[in-house]
Amino acid sequence: MPYNKINEDIITQLKAIVGAENVITSKEAMEDYSHDEYAPDWVKHYPEAVVKPKSTEEVSRVLKLASKEKIPVTPRGGATGLTGACIPVCGGISLSLEKMKKVIEVDKENMMAVVEPGLTLKEFYTAIEKFNLYFPPHPGDESAMIGGVIATNAGGARAVKYGVIRNFIKGIECVLADGTVMEVGGKLIKNSTGYNLLNLIIGSEGTLCVVTRAIISLIPPPKAIMTLIVPYNSLHDAIKTIPVIMANNFIPMAVEFIEKDVLFVTEKYLDKTWPCRQGEADLMIILDGESEDEIMKTAEKIGELCLANNAIDVFISDNKDKQAEILKIRSEIYEAIKQHTLEILDVTVPRSKIAELVDAIHVIEEKYKVWLPTFGHAADGNVHTHIMKAVREGDNWKETPEAEWKAKYHLILDEIYKAGKDLNGIISGEHGIGILKKDYLAMSIGEAQVTVMKKIKRALDPDNILNPGKIFDL
Amino acid sequence: MPYNKINEDIITQLKAIVGAENVITSKEAMEDYSHDEYAPDWVKHYPEAVVKPKSTEEVSRVLKLASKEKIPVTPRGGATGLTGACIPVCGGISLSLEKMKKVIEVDKENMMAVVEPGLTLKEFYTAIEKFNLYFPPHPGDESAMIGGVIATNAGGARAVKYGVIRNFIKGIECVLADGTVMEVGGKLIKNSTGYNLLNLIIGSEGTLCVVTRAIISLIPPPKAIMTLIVPYNSLHDAIKTIPVIMANNFIPMAVEFIEKDVLFVTEKYLDKTWPCRQGEADLMIILDGESEDEIMKTAEKIGELCLANNAIDVFISDNKDKQAEILKIRSEIYEAIKQHTLEILDVTVPRSKIAELVDAIHVIEEKYKVWLPTFGHAADGNVHTHIMKAVREGDNWKETPEAEWKAKYHLILDEIYKAGKDLNGIISGEHGIGILKKDYLAMSIGEAQVTVMKKIKRALDPDNILNPGKIFDL
Incomplete structure (x- = not known):
C-alpha cells in the first residue's frame, strides 16, 4: 500500500483548514460515505475521514496536504452514481462537496449559469427557472450534484435533441492533485486555444482533478x-x-x-x-x-x-x-425493480444495432434462465439491462439463491459486454466506469486507449492521490 | 537540436514504406510544403522530406521509423490553416495525408460517414449530398482536409445552431508518436467509457497523434x-x-x-x-x-x-x-484584403462582450493610426480582426513602410489580445495556436493549463517527434 494513514496530526490540520465541524471521523457518521446509490455490499468501503470544504481555497489546501502526506482523496457529490466511483476504496479522505452549493451567477445575456459543484440538479433546475432559462439534460436522479454529473458526463433521456452534460459545460474551475487551482474555458461558444482540457476533465470521474465551479450554457425553455x-x-x-x-x-x-x-x-x-x-x-x-x-x-x-x-x-x-x-412510470422502473437488481448496465451501441443487442440479451436470458429487464434511450443506442437476483413468477418475485446468482453474475456480464462489443458498442454510455466496470475497460476500448489514459493520469497525478482504484488500476 | 537529420539510409527506408513516388526531397518540389495559407515569410520552413502515406499501416511504419531515428514529423492536410501549424519548423518529415482520401462508408441508418483525413471538405460535401445527408460546419475554405479541420477544431459561420467540428466527430482512428494505432469512439452518440481522448485529440494540431480516419455524424439537409x-x-x-x-x-x-x-x-x-x-x-x-x-x-x-x-x-x-x-461577398472579404494582411485574428469573447471588444479595437486603430478591419461570428463571440500592412485612402490602398508596420505589429497584437483577455476571452476560437500565437498562450489561458498541456504532450510523445514547436515550446 503506497498510501499513508490519516493520523491525529493530519486530522488537526484538516480541521484547521475546513473547520472542526466539517471533518467527520466517527464510523457511524461515515456510513453514508461508504457507498453510492447502487454499489453492492462487497464494494462498500469507509473513508478514514470525511472532509467538507466550503471554498476552492479549502479544496486546494486539503489537496496540498493530502499530496504531501500521500493520502488518497475521493471526491463525492450526490452519490447517486451506479458504479461505485465515489467510494473511497483506498480509505483516506472522502472529499464531500456538499457545502459548496452556491449559484454564483445566472447570466441572461450569455445564457450561462456559474455554479458550485455541490448544487443538486433539482436546486439548479429551480434556480434557473425563475430566469426563464432551461437546462435540457436530465440524468434521472435530481439529487445528483453538478460536480458528479460532470465527473461521469451524465446523459439521460433528453440527450437525443440536446446532447449530454458534456455539450453544456463551457468552463470549469478545478483543483489538481497538487493543489493548483486551474480555470479552463469560460462563457465561450468557440474555443481552439490549446488542448481541450475541459472535455478531458468532464467524464474523468474525479481522477484528474476536483471540480470546484462550472460554467453551464442554458437555453430558453421549450x-x-x-x-x-x-x-x-x-x-x-x-x-x-x-x-x-x-x-x-x-x-x-x-x-x-x-x-x-x-x-x-x-x-x-x-x-x-x-x-x-x-x-x-x-x-x-x-x-x-x-x-x-x-x-x-x-x-x-x-x-x-x-x-x-x-x-x-x-x-x-x-x-x-x-x-x-x-x-414517472418510465423513471421509476428503476425503483420498482431496484431491490432485486445486482447491477444496471448502460452498454451503448450504434443506434441501428439496438434491436440486435436486445436479441442477444434475450438469448442470454434463455441460456442462464434469468430475467434481464432491458429498456433505454433508443435514439442514443444506450441500453439499460438489469442483472437481477430474482425472477418474476406471475405477479411475484422469486429470489434466486445466492450461490446461483453469484455463479451466473459475471458470466452474464461477460456475455452482454461481448455482445455490445461485437456490435461496435462500448460498456458505458452515461454511468461511467468506476469500480464495477474497470475490469472490462480494455476489452471495450482496446489496450492502446487504456495505456494513453494511464499515461495522462500518471502525468497529472504521479502519486495517484485522486480517486485511486477507479476507471483502471495503475 | 535534439533531432537527427534525414540521411540517405532513412530516405531509402521511407521509400520502402510508402513507395519511391511518394517521397519528395527536391527543394523545388517541397516549396508547397514549406508554408500554409497565410504564414508570413519569416515562418516559412522546408521539410527535409515530404512523405505521402497511402494507408494507416504506412503512417504507423513512418512514425515507428521517425521515433526510432528521432526525426520530427509534421502532419499536413490541405494547408489552409492560418497559424503555421502544418509548417515543419524543425525540418524532418512533412507527412502529407493527401493520398488518404477515401470515403469509406456513408451509413444512412446511423447518419454517419467514415472517411480518410486527406478528403477535402468540398469532396466530403459532395460525397454525402447524394445520400441526402448534410454536414453543417463550414469553416470557409473548402480545400481544407478533414484531418486538418479536426486538428484545429475548425468552426466557421454555421456554428451557431449546429456547433463546430468537435460536435460532429464521433470516432477517430489515429497513430501515436511511437507508431501505435489507436481507435477512439465509434458510431456512438453517448460515451462515458474512460477519459474522453476523442476531444483531447480534436484541436491538438497534430502534436499528439496523426488522425488516419474519422467517423463523422451528419444530419438531414435543411x-x-x-x-x-x-x-x-x-x-x-x-x-x-x-x-x-x-x-x-x-x-x-x-x-x-x-x-x-x-x-x-x-x-x-x-x-x-x-x-x-x-x-x-x-x-x-x-x-x-x-x-x-x-x-x-x-x-x-x-x-x-x-x-x-x-x-x-x-x-x-x-x-x-x-x-x-x-x-460569396461575406466569404471573400478575406480574399479582398488578403494581400495587405499580416495576420487574421480570431479572438473569442462571451457573446455579450463583442461590442466592447470592437470598441477597444477602434481605440487601438486610432492610437496606432492603422486600419484593423473587423468582422466575425456574432452569436459565437468569435471576432476576426485583421492586422494590415496597408491603409485605405478613398478607393486605394496605401502601403505602410515595412519599418513602420514591423514596429507596430506586435504592439497592436499585444493590445488586442489584452483587450480580449480583459473581456474574459481567449486568443483562438477556431484557427488554433500553431506558431503564430504560442507566445500568447499562457497569457490567454493561464500557466496552470499550459503546464498540464505540456505534461500530457510529454507523456504521449516523450521525444517530441510530433509537430514540434507548435502550440507551446517544450
Missing part, C-alpha cells in the same frame, strides 16, 4: 412539450422506426424503448396506469417546440411514420399531468 | 434556407440584438456582423453588390428550417426584434442565387 406512446408487436419494428423518424428531420427531445413486462411490474409497484396494454414493446417519444400547434403537426407526422412501420397504435398526450405520470 | 441582411447605424445596437433573438428561442444557423467599410472594399474587389448601403454595420442572419413558410414566419419575427432594437431596415432573401452572392 414553449410546449408533448409525449407519444407507440406500442408495437415487435421491438425490432419499434427500433427500426427511429432512423426513419430522424431521417425525416424530426429530432425528438427523447426516444425511449421499453419492453412491456417491465412496465407492468412498475405499474403495479406505483399503482399507476400506463397508457396502453397492447403489444410487446413501446416507444415513448417526447417532442418539444414553439407551440402546441407546431408540435401536434410534428406528432401527427411521426405517428404516421410509426404506423407505416407496423406500430399498433399511437397515443398522444399533451396534458401536463398525464405526461408527468407517464414520465 | 429543407429551406433564408438570409437576412439587417443594417444598423451602430454596431452596438446590432450586437445587442443578438441575445434578444436567442432569448426568444430563435437559433439561426449563422449570425455574422460586418462593418460597412470592409464590405465596400469587397464589393469593389468582386464587382458585386451587397444588398444595402445604409448604416455603419450589418448583421447577416442565415435561417434554416422545415419549409419556406416556416422560415418566413421566423424571419419576420426576427425582423421585428431587429427593428425594435434600432435596425434601419431588414432585407430578406429567399432567392438561392442572391443568397449565394451575399455569402
Whole structure:
C-alpha cells in the first residue's frame, strides 16, 4: 500500500483548514460515505475521514496536504452514481462537496449559469427557472450534484435533441492533485486555444482533478412539450422506426424503448396506469417546440411514420399531468425493480444495432434462465439491462439463491459486454466506469486507449492521490 | 537540436514504406510544403522530406521509423490553416495525408460517414449530398482536409445552431508518436467509457497523434434556407440584438456582423453588390428550417426584434442565387484584403462582450493610426480582426513602410489580445495556436493549463517527434 494513514496530526490540520465541524471521523457518521446509490455490499468501503470544504481555497489546501502526506482523496457529490466511483476504496479522505452549493451567477445575456459543484440538479433546475432559462439534460436522479454529473458526463433521456452534460459545460474551475487551482474555458461558444482540457476533465470521474465551479450554457425553455406512446408487436419494428423518424428531420427531445413486462411490474409497484396494454414493446417519444400547434403537426407526422412501420397504435398526450405520470412510470422502473437488481448496465451501441443487442440479451436470458429487464434511450443506442437476483413468477418475485446468482453474475456480464462489443458498442454510455466496470475497460476500448489514459493520469497525478482504484488500476 | 537529420539510409527506408513516388526531397518540389495559407515569410520552413502515406499501416511504419531515428514529423492536410501549424519548423518529415482520401462508408441508418483525413471538405460535401445527408460546419475554405479541420477544431459561420467540428466527430482512428494505432469512439452518440481522448485529440494540431480516419455524424439537409441582411447605424445596437433573438428561442444557423467599410472594399474587389448601403454595420442572419413558410414566419419575427432594437431596415432573401452572392461577398472579404494582411485574428469573447471588444479595437486603430478591419461570428463571440500592412485612402490602398508596420505589429497584437483577455476571452476560437500565437498562450489561458498541456504532450510523445514547436515550446 503506497498510501499513508490519516493520523491525529493530519486530522488537526484538516480541521484547521475546513473547520472542526466539517471533518467527520466517527464510523457511524461515515456510513453514508461508504457507498453510492447502487454499489453492492462487497464494494462498500469507509473513508478514514470525511472532509467538507466550503471554498476552492479549502479544496486546494486539503489537496496540498493530502499530496504531501500521500493520502488518497475521493471526491463525492450526490452519490447517486451506479458504479461505485465515489467510494473511497483506498480509505483516506472522502472529499464531500456538499457545502459548496452556491449559484454564483445566472447570466441572461450569455445564457450561462456559474455554479458550485455541490448544487443538486433539482436546486439548479429551480434556480434557473425563475430566469426563464432551461437546462435540457436530465440524468434521472435530481439529487445528483453538478460536480458528479460532470465527473461521469451524465446523459439521460433528453440527450437525443440536446446532447449530454458534456455539450453544456463551457468552463470549469478545478483543483489538481497538487493543489493548483486551474480555470479552463469560460462563457465561450468557440474555443481552439490549446488542448481541450475541459472535455478531458468532464467524464474523468474525479481522477484528474476536483471540480470546484462550472460554467453551464442554458437555453430558453421549450414553449410546449408533448409525449407519444407507440406500442408495437415487435421491438425490432419499434427500433427500426427511429432512423426513419430522424431521417425525416424530426429530432425528438427523447426516444425511449421499453419492453412491456417491465412496465407492468412498475405499474403495479406505483399503482399507476400506463397508457396502453397492447403489444410487446413501446416507444415513448417526447417532442418539444414553439407551440402546441407546431408540435401536434410534428406528432401527427411521426405517428404516421410509426404506423407505416407496423406500430399498433399511437397515443398522444399533451396534458401536463398525464405526461408527468407517464414520465414517472418510465423513471421509476428503476425503483420498482431496484431491490432485486445486482447491477444496471448502460452498454451503448450504434443506434441501428439496438434491436440486435436486445436479441442477444434475450438469448442470454434463455441460456442462464434469468430475467434481464432491458429498456433505454433508443435514439442514443444506450441500453439499460438489469442483472437481477430474482425472477418474476406471475405477479411475484422469486429470489434466486445466492450461490446461483453469484455463479451466473459475471458470466452474464461477460456475455452482454461481448455482445455490445461485437456490435461496435462500448460498456458505458452515461454511468461511467468506476469500480464495477474497470475490469472490462480494455476489452471495450482496446489496450492502446487504456495505456494513453494511464499515461495522462500518471502525468497529472504521479502519486495517484485522486480517486485511486477507479476507471483502471495503475 | 535534439533531432537527427534525414540521411540517405532513412530516405531509402521511407521509400520502402510508402513507395519511391511518394517521397519528395527536391527543394523545388517541397516549396508547397514549406508554408500554409497565410504564414508570413519569416515562418516559412522546408521539410527535409515530404512523405505521402497511402494507408494507416504506412503512417504507423513512418512514425515507428521517425521515433526510432528521432526525426520530427509534421502532419499536413490541405494547408489552409492560418497559424503555421502544418509548417515543419524543425525540418524532418512533412507527412502529407493527401493520398488518404477515401470515403469509406456513408451509413444512412446511423447518419454517419467514415472517411480518410486527406478528403477535402468540398469532396466530403459532395460525397454525402447524394445520400441526402448534410454536414453543417463550414469553416470557409473548402480545400481544407478533414484531418486538418479536426486538428484545429475548425468552426466557421454555421456554428451557431449546429456547433463546430468537435460536435460532429464521433470516432477517430489515429497513430501515436511511437507508431501505435489507436481507435477512439465509434458510431456512438453517448460515451462515458474512460477519459474522453476523442476531444483531447480534436484541436491538438497534430502534436499528439496523426488522425488516419474519422467517423463523422451528419444530419438531414435543411429543407429551406433564408438570409437576412439587417443594417444598423451602430454596431452596438446590432450586437445587442443578438441575445434578444436567442432569448426568444430563435437559433439561426449563422449570425455574422460586418462593418460597412470592409464590405465596400469587397464589393469593389468582386464587382458585386451587397444588398444595402445604409448604416455603419450589418448583421447577416442565415435561417434554416422545415419549409419556406416556416422560415418566413421566423424571419419576420426576427425582423421585428431587429427593428425594435434600432435596425434601419431588414432585407430578406429567399432567392438561392442572391443568397449565394451575399455569402460569396461575406466569404471573400478575406480574399479582398488578403494581400495587405499580416495576420487574421480570431479572438473569442462571451457573446455579450463583442461590442466592447470592437470598441477597444477602434481605440487601438486610432492610437496606432492603422486600419484593423473587423468582422466575425456574432452569436459565437468569435471576432476576426485583421492586422494590415496597408491603409485605405478613398478607393486605394496605401502601403505602410515595412519599418513602420514591423514596429507596430506586435504592439497592436499585444493590445488586442489584452483587450480580449480583459473581456474574459481567449486568443483562438477556431484557427488554433500553431506558431503564430504560442507566445500568447499562457497569457490567454493561464500557466496552470499550459503546464498540464505540456505534461500530457510529454507523456504521449516523450521525444517530441510530433509537430514540434507548435502550440507551446517544450
